[in-house]
Amino acid sequence: MKQFRSAHRPGPLTGALVLAASLALSGCVAPVGPVEVSRFHAADTSPLGHGTIRVEPAQGQLDDMEFRAYAGAVTRELAKLGYTQPLSGEDPGNQVAVLSLKRQRYQPQRNANPVSVGVGGATGSYGSGVGVGIGIDLSGPPPEQVETRLAVTIQDRASGRHLWEGRAAFTVPASSPMAQTSLGAAKMAEALFKGFPGQSGETILVK
Numbered sequence: 135m136k137q138f139r140s141a142h143r144p145g146p147l148t149g150a151l152v153l154a155a156s157l158a159l160s161g162c163v164a165p166v167g168p169v170e171v172s173r174f175h176a177a178d179t180s181p182l183g184h185g186t187i188r189v190e191p192a193q194g195q196l197d198d199m200e201f202r203a204y205a206g207a208v209t210r211e212l213a214k215l216g217y218t219q220p221l222s223g224e225d226p227g228n229q230v231a232v233l234s235l236k237r238q239r240y241q242p243q244r245n246a247n248p249v250s251v252g253v254g255g256a257t258g259s260y261g262s263g264v265g266v267g268i269g270i271d272l273s274g275p276p277p278e279q280v281e282t283r284l285a286v287t288i289q290d291r292a293s294g295r296h297l298w299e300g301r302a303a304f305t306v307p308a309s310s311p312m313a314q315t316s317l318g319a320a321k322m323a324e325a326l327f328k329g330f331p332g333q334s335g336e337t338i339l340v341k
Contacts, residue, residue: 168339169325173332175298181290182298182331183216186227192234192285203315204235207323208286215330230291236283239308242276278308284322302326 175182189205189212191197208231209219220227281303288298302322306312312321325340332338 168341169322170303170337171300171325171328171332171340172337173298173300173334175331175334176296179298179331181229182288185217185229186220186225187212187217187229187231187288188220188227189231189233192232192287195234200237200315201233201235204284204319204323205233207319208233208326211323211327215327226291228291229297230289232287232289234285237280239278239280241278279305280308280310280313280318281305282318282322284326286326298331300326300332 189209191201191205195201212231213219217229282305284302284304286300287296289296302325304312304318304322304325306318312318328340
């Protein structure tokens with residue numbers, strides 16, 4: 135007679151280990167805050183989303199590796215909208231996307247007093263009493279933050295007329311993966327052009 139062996143079922147200890155591992159992995163994912171986006175555009179939006187366009191730094195903007203990473207992310211988003219790049223370096227394109235970038239690191243200050251004093255009173259059948267409790271906040275200083283501000287202005291090359299302008303602001307802890315240029319650039323550029331051209335004058339939060 136054949137005997138059938140039942141499948142092994144994880145015991146309570148095994149299940150607890152699996153749960154702990156899952157929680158540890160989820161804890162490795164840094165929280166990502168929303169991107170604040172504002173857009174403005176001319177009443178006639180027909181020139182937008184087609185033709186050739188080139189991304190160029192704004193006046194006074196440092197054209198370094200960090201800027202080029204954001205310029206590359208903006209260029210990819212413009213291509214998704216229907217724009218094409220000039221075929222040669224000599225062709226400036228029908229439109230120009232003027233890009234400015236500002237990134238800064240800062241340490242938030244804790245406003246509340248780290249020491250708190252509480253007074254409590256109690257009454258009962260056996261008399262009353264007053265107690266004083268002192269609490270000390272030992273959580274340490276807030277984590278260092280990285281703030282990024284990205285602005286893009288699309289202009290008609292020939293006339294210089296402003297067709298569209300977008301601004302995006304994004305703040306994350308310095309320890310977050312999104313504080314890295316490569317990840318942050320892609321996220322901000324995607325948020326900036328989400329629903330392009332957008333409602334003129336409206337500020338939205340893009341998660």
